[in-house]
Amino acid sequence: MVAKVSIDDSTFEQLQQNGELHVQNSHGVTLVLQTLDARQQLLGVAYDDSEMSEDDMMGILADQVNDPEGMGAPGMEDYDKYGHLFDDTNGNDQ
Numbered sequence: 001m002v003a004k005v006s007i008d009d010s011t012f013e014q015l016q017q018n019g020e021l022h023v024q025n026s027h028g029v030t031l032v033l034q035t036l037d038a039r040q041q042l043l044g045v046a047y048d049d050s051e052m053s054e055d056d057m058m059g060i061l062a063d064q065v066n067d068p069e070g071m072g073a074p075g076m077e078d079y080d081k082y083g084h085l086f087d088d089t090n091g092n093d094q
Contacts, residue, residue, distance in 0.1 A: 020034040020035070
């Protein structure tokens with residue numbers, strides 16, 4: 001189903017420039033209106049099924065762990081002690 005929505009020219013220009021537009025319906029629910037190109041680009045990133053070697057994946061993980069703004073930030077090691085909360089009764093991750 002393709003729903004039709006009327007938008008003015010300046011709003012359409014904003015949609016074209018940004019690829020998406022946040023709109024609110026009459027019930028106050030915020031929706032995201034996207035161009036088809038923006039949606040396809042997003043899906044391409046979210047569902048990238050390209051082959052990555054284990055070395056590639058470990059390199060990405062190392063970058064994240066060593067990032068001083070991310071998992072490498074001071075104090076983040078505190079989260080290591082909470083891993084047991086995510087184990088089931090068999091000791092396997094849920």
